[in-house]
Amino acid sequence: MQHYRNFCIIAHIDHGKSTLADRLLERTGRVSAREMTMNQILDDNPLEQERGITIKLHAIQMDYVSASGENFKLNLIDTPGHVDFSYEVSRSLSACEGALLVVDATQGVEAQTISNLFMALEQGLEIIPVINKIDLPSAVTTIDNVKKQVMDLLGCKEEDMIMASAKTGIGVDEILEAVIARIPAPKGDPKAPLRALIYDSIFDAYRGVVVNVRVFDGTLREKDKVLFMVTGQSYELDEVGVLYMQRKRTGILEAGNVGYFTAAIRKLQDTKVGDTVTLLNNPTDNPIAGFREVKPMVFSGIYPAESDDFEDLREALGKLTLNDSAISFEPESSNALGFGFRCGFLGLLHMEIVQERLEREFNQTIITTVPNVRYKVITTKNEVVWVDNPAQLPKTTMINEILEPYIRAQIIAPSEFVGTIMKLCMDRRGVMTGQTYLSADRVDLTFNMPLGEVVFDFYDKLKSSTRGYASLDYEYSDYEPGELVLMDILLNGEPVDALSSIVHRQKAHEWGKKLCIKLKELIPRQMFEVAIQASIGSKVVARESISAIRKNVLAKCYGGDISRKRKLIEKQKEGKKRMKQVGRVEIPQEAFHAVLSID
């Protein structure tokens, strides 16, 4: 056990985490330079590579011979780099004894880095600060400031920090030596009752669920009968091993090590990240702390573009949950969109990823509605009703109070943007709760904000108004009452349920006006005039109209024109596929997202 080291890398997007991981794998001979042609091995999902983010967790064991000639096994556990997955981050951190804190020498510390760092410190991890990208020419002017930020943050000395360039390989040896020297070896008793933490699980079409675990105490062997302490389910282990580039069967996994097992587990939902695995006939009485049920926070309707494809979509969502257990979905129906599903996601990024995977991996043509949060409605009879679809909000006369989820948002940005950020957050009903200067020109702001205000493009607005410099992190806090009202959109007098939203009363008029204008832009002219109205209850707060098409007919169609005309019609028909009809009005897919593009 003295020769094991379990660690992870904490870094902001683009600060070089994946590149550093690649370099470590290369340096320890786990991957040859030839295999490195495909950069950034850890991110093996094409979406991850495109977005430069890690969605699912991975781990890789490396063999390392230290400068002193000793053999070590290093388990590098990767962590997802986005706020939506912070619970998963916390579980993978708790599988480690140490972390490399990677900070870009030209960018400095970002909000996400800080929140992950604090999580790591809470778990008692040893932190090795690494200043990356020191080879960039612009680092000359920024590096001293960045070093100071890191020293202030960690209370460390200058010599504790490793200067590196993952791209060129500078500092990689030093990092590996520091991992050996500074990160403590795992503690634990191989003879004690089994205590293993599930920090990730993936679905394999041939073996069912592959569970990734960190063994704290005891030993995991093939044929062992194990108990999952939260779900209460038990399984007999089929295969046990460690994680190289692929899974490597070892038959045994001892305390201190990180690896995987399979056990004919059919559904990902049967393994919960954070659960403790123990032996059925010799259980521990000390499950690993920190388990939390992951709950969806953001909801959106997902509908098949063609109503015949409803069953296909159900199947696709079912398959998707095989390797993403955080999605929830329930059938619902809408007057505008027909039959579809109300889906729950961990956050906005998670939602986008799911939508994209449905289209790319499962070839589904879908229409999605504007995301919303889950509201807690107290009725006049003092009952609690959870509402995750605005159209399902009880009648006003039945409502005593509506509560909405709040977040604690942390934003780090150059201080010149303080005014901009404060205005943006206050426009979104945010209340500032803290302001700390990390350095003379870098500020850390915290706000208490309704999540519902953040799900509408807040992150994009924050980025664009700070020229990309601000970074955001948030954690869910509590439900708080709000003066919220249901705003309906009517087209030619008919309410379109999929366009309903729950908004703050004081913002409702302006919101309704902007939404009507936006819809006017997005809904193409049709054979008939279209009246657009926004209403609260029976009161119309805004209206617009789209004039009818005056003339659309090809003047000539003789023998030589017919093929061309037929092909044009077929093409136009394809283009109209995503239009949905309510009454006699056809609504394009973008319209269901109109709220997202309002300034």
Added chain:
Amino acid sequence: MFGLYLHIPFCEKKCSYCDFYSIESTEHIHAFVRTLVQEIDLRSTSDIATSVFFGGGTPSLLSPADMATIISKLCNSYAIAEDAEWTMECNPGTVTLERLEAYRASGINRLSFGVQSFTASELMFLDRIHNADEADAAMSLARAAGFDNVNMDLMFAVPGQTMETLNYNLLRMLSLEPDHISAYSLIYEHGTPLYARLKKGLITPQNEEVDAEMYALVIATLTAAGYEQYEVSNFARTRKQCRHNLTYWHGDNYLALGPSAHGYIDNTRYWNHRSLSAWTSKVHEGVLPEANREALTPHEQLVELLFLTLRADGVPLAEFQSRFDIDLQSLLQPDLGHWFDAGFVIDNGITLRLTGEGYRVCDEITLKMIERVG
């Protein structure tokens, strides 16, 4: 039963808006006629032709002798109905009584004049080589030569045109009492000089609103004068509908000869080379001068029949049921009510037919219908 189309690809001067294939040199006309006669030999059929249409280009550039040669070849090669419609397109500026009488004598019984306008500035814009008086004269000559079935083409939404000049054009055309009027909204066809000028911003097209108003004026004026609208752009006096053009719009067979001509036989469409020389050399080799052909799938046949009949005298409900096993009235149920209410469509039990208002948004209704039938 089929229609027969012959494309005569010569013009004295090409019009800037026209995208039909033609060349401005007339020196190859005789060689062309000889080759056309050879193509007739390549395309035999035992079916009966009910219409023959000489289109162009400018068929009236053919001498009466050349025309007689072609016609006698056609009559020797095909079974042509006694009462067949024989149409020839003519430029109003190039006809004489003598020529018209000769065409009539060789069997032509319907003329189509590309009049377009009676307003000098509009004729100039369209590059027409005739003037308004020549259009008047052409009609007198046609009647004098014994033609009792004459069409005149009219164009609207021409840049610079006003409601007043359009109204003037309509009234002058009506005063000539043509049997049939084709009234087209100007199309900016890809590849024409007019299109190039539009793209360069040299001309300002009429906006949709004016185009729609002009179309409404055309429909109202012509229907009030006793012409029935039986297609988007076509109006006829009783029993003077163009039988040949109806073969296109009813999805019937038509055989086509000459460069660039499109034929449609038993659900297969073919089109000849769009080049006089390519067409000529193929025919001389003794092979069909086709650039390509496509066999329509049943669904493509359905789509074509739907949009073509909708443009014309109505979608035949029984034919959709028997040929495609489609009950249009029930498939279109969600929309028909809206269309009836808006006065776009009439259901007479036999066809779903557009009204004048409906023709105005014909392409919108077409697309919706196509969507509904899947």
